[in-house]
Amino acid sequence: MIERTPVLDFVTHALLIVSLVALLIPFWIIFVAASHDFHTVNQVPMPLMPGGHFFENMATAWERGNFDRVMLNSIIVAGGVTIGKIVIAALSAFSIVYFRYRLRMVMFWLIFITLMLPLEVRIVPTYAVAADALRPFKAIFELFGISVGLPEWNLLNSYSGLILPLIATATGTFLYRQFFLTVPDELTEAAKMDGSGPVRFFLEVLMPLSKTNMAALATIMFVWSWNQYLWPLLVVTDQQNFATATMQLQKIVPGPVFGEPPIWNVAMAANLIVLTPPVLVTIFLQRWFVRGLISTEK
Amino acid sequence: MEKRATFSNLWLAAAFIAPQMLLIFVFFYWPSGEALYWSLTLEPPFGGSNQWVGLQNFMTVFEDPKYWNSVRVSLTFAFSATVLSLAIAALLALFVDRRLPGHQVYKFTFFLPYALAAPAVGLAFRFIFSPDAGFVSVINNAFPGLWNPALNGYDAFTLIVLAQSWKMVGYNFIFFLAALQSIPRTISEAGAMDGASVLQRMRDIQLPLITPTLFFLIVINITDSFVDSFGIVDITTSGGPARATELMVYKIYTDGFQGKDYSLAAAQSIVLMVLVIALTFIQFRFVERRVHYR
Numbered sequence: 001m002i003e004r005t006p007v008l009d010f011v012t013h014a015l016l017i018v019s020l021v022a023l024l025i026p027f028w029i030i031f032v033a034a035s036h037d038f039h040t041v042n043q044v045p046m047p048l049m050p051g052g053h054f055f056e057n058m059a060t061a062w063e064r065g066n067f068d069r070v071m072l073n074s075i076i077v078a079g080g081v082t083i084g085k086i087v088i089a090a091l092s093a094f095s096i097v098y099f100r101y102r103l104r105m106v107m108f109w110l111i112f113i114t115l116m117l118p119l120e121v122r123i124v125p126t127y128a129v130a131a132d133a134l135r136p137f138k139a140i141f142e143l144f145g146i147s148v149g150l151p152e153w154n155l156l157n158s159y160s161g162l163i164l165p166l167i168a169t170a171t172g173t174f175l176y177r178q179f180f181l182t183v184p185d186e187l188t189e190a191a192k193m194d195g196s197g198p199v200r201f202f203l204e205v206l207m208p209l210s211k212t213n214m215a216a217l218a219t220i221m222f223v224w225s226w227n228q229y230l231w232p233l234l235v236v237t238d239q240q241n242f243a244t245a246t247m248q249l250q251k252i253v254p255g256p257v258f259g260e261p262p263i264w265n266v267a268m269a270a271n272l273i274v275l276t277p278p279v280l281v282t283i284f285l286q287r288w289f290v291r292g293l294i295s296t297e298k
Numbered sequence: 299m300e301k302r303a304t305f306s307n308l309w310l311a312a313a314f315i316a317p318q319m320l321l322i323f324v325f326f327y328w329p330s331g332e333a334l335y336w337s338l339t340l341e342p343p344f345g346g347s348n349q350w351v352g353l354q355n356f357m358t359v360f361e362d363p364k365y366w367n368s369v370r371v372s373l374t375f376a377f378s379a380t381v382l383s384l385a386i387a388a389l390l391a392l393f394v395d396r397r398l399p400g401h402q403v404y405k406f407t408f409f410l411p412y413a414l415a416a417p418a419v420g421l422a423f424r425f426i427f428s429p430d431a432g433f434v435s436v437i438n439n440a441f442p443g444l445w446n447p448a449l450n451g452y453d454a455f456t457l458i459v460l461a462q463s464w465k466m467v468g469y470n471f472i473f474f475l476a477a478l479q480s481i482p483r484t485i486s487e488a489g490a491m492d493g494a495s496v497l498q499r500m501r502d503i504q505l506p507l508i509t510p511t512l513f514f515l516i517v518i519n520i521t522d523s524f525v526d527s528f529g530i531v532d533i534t535t536s537g538g539p540a541r542a543t544e545l546m547v548y549k550i551y552t553d554g555f556q557g558k559d560y561s562l563a564a565a566q567s568i569v570l571m572v573l574v575i576a577l578t579f580i581q582f583r584f585v586e587r588r589v590h591y592r
Binding site: 005008016089114116122123124133167189199249262271274282283290 | 301302303304305306307308310311312314315317318319321322323324325326327328329330332333336386389390393394396398400401403404406407408409410411412413414415416417418420421422423424425426428430431432433435436438439464467468469472473476490495496497521524525526528529532533547550551554555560563564567570571574575578
């Protein structure tokens with residue numbers, strides 16, 4: 001459209017540039033604070049240009065936050081949630097879309113309802129279940145008077161405890177379902193005519209077609225599970241072995257507001273370490289990330 | 299929508315859906331049911347099975363002024379953060395959608411804050427807005443004692459609202475921009491032919507057409523401010539000072555895991571669940587009704 005609006009164009013550019021600076025300035029401040037020594041970072045006003053202690057602070061933060069182990073844990077958890085979600089969601093969506101059985105709509109709604117209540121809202125009882133994941137079954141057996149000696153399966157301080165409850169939502173299932181519904185029926189008919197059963201159709205036709213959806217789902221699930229905070233905080237008491245990256249943020253900033261000033265340069269360096277992986281994923285896989293966001297929520 | 303071509307091996311269908319159902323049963327339905335059970339019972343102090351107490355736990359919760367304080371804080375927080383981040387995001391999306399030279403840059407950068415974990419946002423904002431170091435402390439040089447989130451409840455509340463809004467602006471921006479781009483160009487062009495200026499077209503054509511997205515985002519933002527804000531509050535203020543930033547989810551956490559009072563925490567969880575479910579229903583009604591413009 002050709003329209004001459006020089007004043008408005010100027011205002012538009014000005015507004016957008018100012019907003020861009022305002023939105024990105026916290027990143028800059030984190031970086032600058034992480035690059036000064038303890039004395040300089042506590043100056044008022046704080047310096048706005050980076051100093052020379054960046055690598056030193058990063059090394060201190062890395063060591064103090066036990067990031068050797070913690071980053072590995074976060075990668076295992078985020079990777080586990082991502083892969084688990086992609087596989088389990090694909091399987092259940094396939095069952096709901098490509099089979100016709102009486103309980104199908106019941107299953108659909110049972111899965112759908114899980115979208116409504118995020119983990120944080122039902123955190124107390126979920127924690128109790130994590131203390132013994134077989135408890136629901138024990139309670140049911142007890143109700144029917146069957147005595148089965150089920151062992152205790154404690155999920156606290158374990159990777160499964162960190163991963164499994166995060167997979168128990170419906171996000172991915174609906175992404176796949178929407179996509180499966182757009183796959184033409186002719187494809188299924190052709191596959192059946194060529195003698196392919198459901199498993200083969202699923203593995204050799206449907207899954208290759210779903211690659212873009214998987215990529216989108218994978219990026220948002222990775223970022224989402226990397227950023228989980230409350231759940232790891234509860235499930236992990238063995239800080240040495242199972243702490244995740246986001247949990248370390250609480251440890252690295254000293255609690256009491258009074259008393260000695262917090263060691264901001266190291267805290268910001270730790271923050272930089274924790275926020276880098278999800279930021280890199282969103283920048284480099286941006287197309288998938290945005291696509292995943294929009295298609296999982298709608 | 300139904301598939302014409304389906305498979306008939308029902309055992310296989312069951313096997314495919316079993317892992318998901320098992321997971322949501324153990325980690326979703328059972329805990330949610332248990333929350334309801336706990337909220338209606340009391341655990342005797344010396345062991346034994348839970349005693350049925352009816353609505354007593356809810357009465358205890360509702361009679362507690364501290365609980366109403368957390369409700370008030372949560373609702374004010376949800377309202378302020380949602381309005382602030384939606385207004386900014388809508389404005390930015392409208393102007394980016396003018397597609398002046400360089401607009402692609404904004405698409406790639408505005409949503410970056412959303413990639414951060416809530417506690418990372420909290421930590422950054424705690425530093426930036428700290429009263430005696432960081433970025434904002436300068437104003438305390440000019441006006442001593444003007445800004446101190448550690449002591450002043452209003453300052454602390456402002457701090458968490460800003461942190462939450464900053465995190466959500468990028469997310470809202472993506473959805474607004476997607477909605478704006480799905481409006482056919484011809485509609486705007488027709489408006490221009492009729493002599494509507496750029497700003498008039500924004501107000502009278504583009505904004506009304508993205509209301510479905512707006513309603514959807516209102517619900518998502520409120521839910522997120524109820525839920526994900528835990529990380530921000532925990533790192534920046536720990537609910538203080540004097541409970542000025544004690545959100546509902548934070549109170550559930552402190553009552554349940556530090557106070558070890560599962561019954562009270564469960565009753566509060568049920569109230570929060572009802573609130574979140576109600577919001578979701580409202581969203582579906584709005585989305586159902588308003589989406590017809592396509």
